[in-house]
Amino acid sequence: MPDLSYTNFEIAEGIRSRDRKIFEFLFKKYFNPLASYARFILKSQVISEEITQEVFLKLWENAASIRIDSSVRAYLYRSIHNHCLNYIKSCKTDKSQAFVTVDVNLHPDIALSHLSEDLLEKLTTTELESYLNHTIDRLPGQCREIFLLNRNEDLSYPQIASKLNISVNTVKTQIMRALEKLREAYKKF
């Protein structure tokens, strides 16, 4: 990714005028985080990426009329959140999708428990992100390595385990330890 950043004003203007450079910047910066958010809710990689693309298409389609109140970041997260909810809703109403009674909604139900847009917005502010990144930097060596392999490289637990030659359970324990530390830090934030 080119290491350039734009001011909020340039981004807002760029969206409005459907500037490819700005769209490329946003796409490359936010595609993976948004897709990973969607996958957390929907569990499916394929559908998550499809929905994420849909979010960017919508941004392009509505570019002229969109009003971005806070930040593009918050807007994109709200958008992916709503797209996920809509997808779940369409699965629930479209009975033809389920030919065997499998409760396809269990995972999203758990994932979304008490997850409101307010909270989402709080979680996705750049301030919190940099604060948490700071906390991650101070995690003990292996714990940090595992956490980053998981969150940044998006490796699965078995993949991390075989890469570092440790057990899957150790991986999970370290991930949880990292999250606990972050939770403590968040309470002070």
Add this chain to the structure above:
Amino acid sequence: MEKEFTPNEHWQSQIAGFLKGELSFEEEKQLQLWMNEDVLHLQYFEEIRNMWLGTVTSASHNDQINQKWEKFNFLLNQKYEGKKTDIFFLPTFKRIASIAAVLVIGMVSGIFLYNSFFKYSDSIKDEVCEMITPLGAKSQILLPDGTQVWLNAGSKLSYKKSFNSKDRVVTLVGEAFFKVKTNKEKPFIVQTHRLNVKALGTTFNVKAYPEDKSVTATLVEGIIQVNGSTASSKAFNVTLKPSQSITVDENSVHSNIKTENTEIQRESMPEGKALASEGVVINSNPSIEKFTSWKDSQWFIEAENLENLAVLLSRKYNVDVHIESDSLKQYRFTGTIRNETLEQVLEILKLTTPLKYQVGKGEVWWDLDPGLKENFSRILVKNK
């Protein structure tokens, strides 16, 4: 000071699994029960989840995200700008001057992976046009003569630029469904690595993935002539009637029978089956949906063993499926898949086969679930 609660190792591990989407349906159900047990459990889960979401994953690999952007950019061009010069953005689109020859009608799966490009071979006159559908996608193509083609995941269709000038020849690697525009003067010929199909104006399906154990052509409507040679170099030439299919086995090596005619021998073969040549079997299929439904929204699977099904699913969902247990490969599955996600399909498989699975990025591991196996065999014994 509020009460601090930390769950035991088991639940920590289950929560970690859930965050990554690596829990089975049954495990998720247990997790939900546990969360409903105590408000502290729920609170703990939510806080951990919030931290998980707060640590947003950054863009991972440059080339991956670049590829995604290129595809998205291509889609924008297709959808909103017509085919403007912007299309040259992709290196593979360098010489796309003749793209008008190919009209992309639409992408069936709605997945944005669609690539078409032209390759120039050594001889200038022999320009070859290639259509490629990547894994995890399907596409629909209209050829210059009006023939409609549905191209399945991981398949390539190519033809020379002289297509339709005196004949109509296409080369297929993978699977495609053809609805051939009638033209009695110019037969439509599909070439694969194992067999060729000649048609005048018919509808048929050809499945010829080089990595598969067999190659199959299935006729829906009209008449087709199929010729080729088996792995043991025995030539065959057969005419198919509607709802018949011909399968050439890649592993047949020994053969003495020579049948180079359209007569179908009926000897000791089971009902509806006939042997045209060693390693070549002709089937009369009461239901051909099994062969052709992959292109539709409903995909019928009939008594497919899990080994084959793993290959089909890996193409459809673009994942690598690893089967850890040999005995699992023998189980068969019958059912219909509509728009289910891979995870949903796997849960459905678990209803009738003793499957245990683990999902990673682009990879799925299948193993035999001994507990389920025992349950299933108990049911079978009961029913006897």
